[in-house]
Amino acid sequence: MITTHLPALQIVVPLVSAPLCVLLGKARLAYALALIVCWAVFGISVLLLGQVLDNGVISYRLGGWAPPWGIEYRVDPVNAYVLLIVAAIGALVITYAKPSVAKEIGSGRETLFYTSYLLCLTGLLGVTITGDAFNIFVFLEISSLSSYVLISLGQDRRALTASFRYLIFGTIGATFFLIGVGLLYQATGTLNIADMANRVALLAENRTVQAAFAFMAVGLAVKAALFPLHAWLPNAYAYAPSVVTAFLAATATKVSIYVLIRTYFTIFGPEFSFEVMTLGPVLMVLAILAMLVGSTIAIFQDDLKRLLAYSSVAQIGYMVLGLGFATVLGVTGGMLHLFNHALMKGGLFLALGCVFYRTGSVSIEAMKGLGHRMPWTMAAIVIGGLSLIGVPLTVGFVSKWYLLLAAIDSGMWWITIFILVSSLLAIVYVWRLVEAAYLSPSPEGAPSGEAPLVMLIPTWVLMLASVYFGVDTRVSVGVATRAAEFLLGAGS
Amino acid sequence: MEWPGLFNYWIVIFLMMAGLYVVMARANLIKKMVGLSIFQASVFIFYLTMGKVAGGTAPIVIPGNPVYSNPLPHVLILTAIVVGVATLAMGLAIIVRINEAYGTIEEDEIDQQEHDS
Amino acid sequence: MSHHLVIRVIAKLLIPFILLFGLYVQFHGDFGPGGGFQAGVIFAVAFVLYALVYGLDNARRIIPDRYIRAGIALGVLIFAGTGVVAMFLGGNYLDYSVLAHDPPHGQHLGIFVVEFGVGLTVASVMVAIFFAFAGRGHKIDEKEG
Numbered sequence: 001m002i003t004t005h006l007p008a009l010q011i012v013v014p015l016v017s018a019p020l021c022v023l024l025g026k027a028r029l030a031y032a033l034a035l036i037v038c039w040a041v042f043g044i045s046v047l048l049l050g051q052v053l054d055n056g057v058i059s060y061r062l063g064g065w066a067p068p069w070g071i072e073y074r075v076d077p078v079n080a081y082v083l084l085i086v087a088a089i090g091a092l093v094i095t096y097a098k099p100s101v102a103k104e105i106g107s108g109r110e111t112l113f114y115t116s117y118l119l120c121l122t123g124l125l126g127v128t129i130t131g132d133a134f135n136i137f138v139f140l141e142i143s144s145l146s147s148y149v150l151i152s153l154g155q156d157r158r159a160l161t162a163s164f165r166y167l168i169f170g171t172i173g174a175t176f177f178l179i180g181v182g183l184l185y186q187a188t189g190t191l192n193i194a195d196m197a198n199r200v201a202l203l204a205e206n207r208t209v210q211a212a213f214a215f216m217a218v219g220l221a222v223k224a225a226l227f228p229l230h231a232w233l234p235n236a237y238a239y240a241p242s243v244v245t246a247f248l249a250a251t252a253t254k255v256s257i258y259v260l261i262r263t264y265f266t267i268f269g270p271e272f273s274f275e276v277m278t279l280g281p282v283l284m285v286l287a288i289l290a291m292l293v294g295s296t297i298a299i300f301q302d303d304l305k306r307l308l309a310y311s312s313v314a315q316i317g318y319m320v321l322g323l324g325f326a327t328v329l330g331v332t333g334g335m336l337h338l339f340n341h342a343l344m345k346g347g348l349f350l351a352l353g354c355v356f357y358r359t360g361s362v363s364i365e366a367m368k369g370l371g372h373r374m375p376w377t378m379a380a381i382v383i384g385g386l387s388l389i390g391v392p393l394t395v396g397f398v399s400k401w402y403l404l405l406a407a408i409d410s411g412m413w414w415i416t417i418f419i420l421v422s423s424l425l426a427i428v429y430v431w432r433l434v435e436a437a438y439l440s441p442s443p444e445g446a447p448s449g450e451a452p453l454v455m456l457i458p459t460w461v462l463m464l465a466s467v468y469f470g471v472d473t474r475v476s477v478g479v480a481t482r483a484a485e486f487l488l489g490a491g492s
Numbered sequence: 493m494e495w496p497g498l499f500n501y502w503i504v505i506f507l508m509m510a511g512l513y514v515v516m517a518r519a520n521l522i523k524k525m526v527g528l529s530i531f532q533a534s535v536f537i538f539y540l541t542m543g544k545v546a547g548g549t550a551p552i553v554i555p556g557n558p559v560y561s562n563p564l565p566h567v568l569i570l571t572a573i574v575v576g577v578a579t580l581a582m583g584l585a586i587i588v589r590i591n592e593a594y595g596t597i598e599e600d601e602i603d604q605q606e607h608d609s
Numbered sequence: 610m611s612h613h614l615v616i617r618v619i620a621k622l623l624i625p626f627i628l629l630f631g632l633y634v635q636f637h638g639d640f641g642p643g644g645g646f647q648a649g650v651i652f653a654v655a656f657v658l659y660a661l662v663y664g665l666d667n668a669r670r671i672i673p674d675r676y677i678r679a680g681i682a683l684g685v686l687i688f689a690g691t692g693v694v695a696m697f698l699g700g701n702y703l704d705y706s707v708l709a710h711d712p713p714h715g716q717h718l719g720i721f722v723v724e725f726g727v728g729l730t731v732a733s734v735m736v737a738i739f740f741a742f743a744g745r746g747h748k749i750d751e752k753e754g
Contacts, residue, residue: 008702012693015685016686019683020686022681023683060702063705134571141579145575145582149582152586157593161606164521167586171528178535185542186542570646581738584742
């Protein structure tokens with residue numbers, strides 16, 4: 001009986017436990033509950049992916065109302081894959097969270113942190129699993145509102161302004177999406193994504209549909225921090241508590257990219273998006289600019305969290321570039337990078353959290369000599385950095401390789417130059433870090449010693465995963481290819 | 493179709509643009525929230541207009557053969573209004589904290605303080 | 610506002626009726642316009658009025674913050690829990706039809722319970738927001754001469 005309810009449980013379990021955390025009141029109990037729940041959610045997502053790969057698309061009728069009238073949870077290879085990423089990161093980050101949260105957020109607010117964390121997880125999973133356009137908006141706002149809270153918990157007062165700016169941007173983005181959904185409802189009379197896709201296919205010349213497309217594309221680009229709409233991201237990542245940065249960097253933008261993919265490929269279909277609306281060149285130009293500008297700005301940052309945040313802007317460029325090709329290879333590359341970037345950026349931010357836990361700072365100054373003071377943490381950062389550059393045997397290489405193949409396959413070989421230039425820029429900023437950590441002497445009296453094992457192990461799990469999936473690409477490439485084929489096949 | 497045709501949509505577009513303009517042009521954080529609320533309100537009106545059928549009544553079953561308005565957009569927007577309230581409360585709460593931390597809610601003064609520090 | 614006798618007396622007279630009206634909107638929502646959202650706000654208004662007239666400290670004594678917090682959480686739990694109960698009774702999540710002996714009664718019962726959860730959360734949230742803002746910086750009482 002339980003297996004048929006997995007799609008609902010994926011959302012309901014974290015949703016129900018969020019208020020329970022408030023009622024428990026004690027930080028330790030709330031942490032224990034959140035820990036169990038996050039791992040349970042991860043287990044559910046693994047089972048769901050297995051079911052989908054074996055038996056095909058799963059449809060779950062919420063409240064027993066048949067689609068297109070009721071809300072439908074629809075799990076296909078694409079979102080099962082994204083669900084797995086989000087749930088895995090959610091579980092690893094919560095495992096890591098206890099000491100870091102106790103230090104950075106302080107007593108009295110810890111239970112509320114775990115509540116917001118669970119709500120944010122619920123929202124992100126909900127966005128991914130639902131098959132209803134308006135429901136996406138609701139879950140998007142659940143995750144956004146809780147992430148505003150999470151960001152504003154940062155110690156620096158600039159966390160507040162960062163959170164406020166994110167609130168303004170996020171609300172405008174989500175409201176644009178809402179306008180788009182409204183226009184689509186006017187044109188098609190349905191909110192169910194599958195049903196909508198069938199009807200939109202007949203309305204390619206309809207101006208309402210085209211306006212809806214524009215609104216949704218722009219709104220989601222804001223949420224995904226696609227260049228030049230990324231202004232909210234660097235400060236939000238830099239001043240949020242370490243745990244929150246790691247969680248959001250690895251999941252929130254990924255989920256927004258997923259909704260972008262859904263919108264372009266499932267709702268409107270590749271033909272409408274890329275032939276009628278000629279989205280391809282637009283996406284590619286923006287993606288290339290994001291790669292170059294993001295990497296360049298990252299070089300000049302002294303705060304490492306800001307450095308990695310700008311590097312995220314660049315990495316989002318890679319994902320969007322893959323989508324821009326609108327070929328199976330390109331979308332595979334984009335989807336792969338979604339997964340790979342979650343691994344390496346999540347791991348890197350967790351490692352920085354370890355550094356902050358020990359030294360109280362993540363500036364390049366504080367990194368001096370860290371290679372000798374915190375060898376394990378620093379080794380993790382180096383692996384993550386190599387992966388950001390795209391060195392072979394790391395995940396970063398695999399996804400860039402697919403992007404290169406896609407560029408050559410589409411006859412746009414000149415794009416490979418930009419990918420290489422951006423990788424070279426990545427070498428520069430990663431090198432700055434390595435130089436400070438290994439080649440500079442430690443300042444006098446600098447704190448030394450590793451972070452607690454609870455924090456180190458999740459960091460290393462992500463880093464080892466990013467090496468493992470860089471060597472053995474069968475699972476990740478296999479799933480991403482199936483997702484890409486599903487997306488492009490579903491539209492034609 | 494006589495002028496102004498689709499009157500409600502003119503209002504929607506006007507409010508949408510006015511709201512967005514206020515968000516962008518005002519440095520005062522409270523005024524930004526006001527602009528954001530106006531912007532969201534325009535979308536509420538948009539959905540309400542969409543669901544209204546001329547001469548239609550509330551969808552409660554009554555004898556005879558009445559014309560009903562489409563309740564679905566109205567219900568949807570009830571959810572969006574609640575989301576809007578939550579956003580507004582959240583935004584104002586952050587503004588209160590910003591005021592406590594910076595002593596001002598003018599964006600340019602906050603920027604200056606951040607650059608100085 | 611402690612010395613405005615008229616306001617104090619009128620407020621005392623009004624508050625029970627506001628609460629009653631809130632309950633009416635809540636539970637008559639089954640048959641006419643109404644429901645948890647509206648009722649929750651009306652119910653919260655009674656507490657806001659009390660706080661405005663008798664001061665925030667007195668209002669906080671009537672409903673301490675931990676009750677408000679518990680109210681917020683409980684309301685969400687009631688809503689989500691109803692769906693879970695439906696799941697245990699063999700339906701899908703939020704499928705109220707299985708809650709009673711036949712689907713119409715089940716739906717009726719489900720909506721009734723869910724709306725109660727909504728009302729509880731909305732009322733608690735509104736009071737919490739008011740307390741949070743009014744409790745910061747200057748007290749309302751001090752500003753009034």
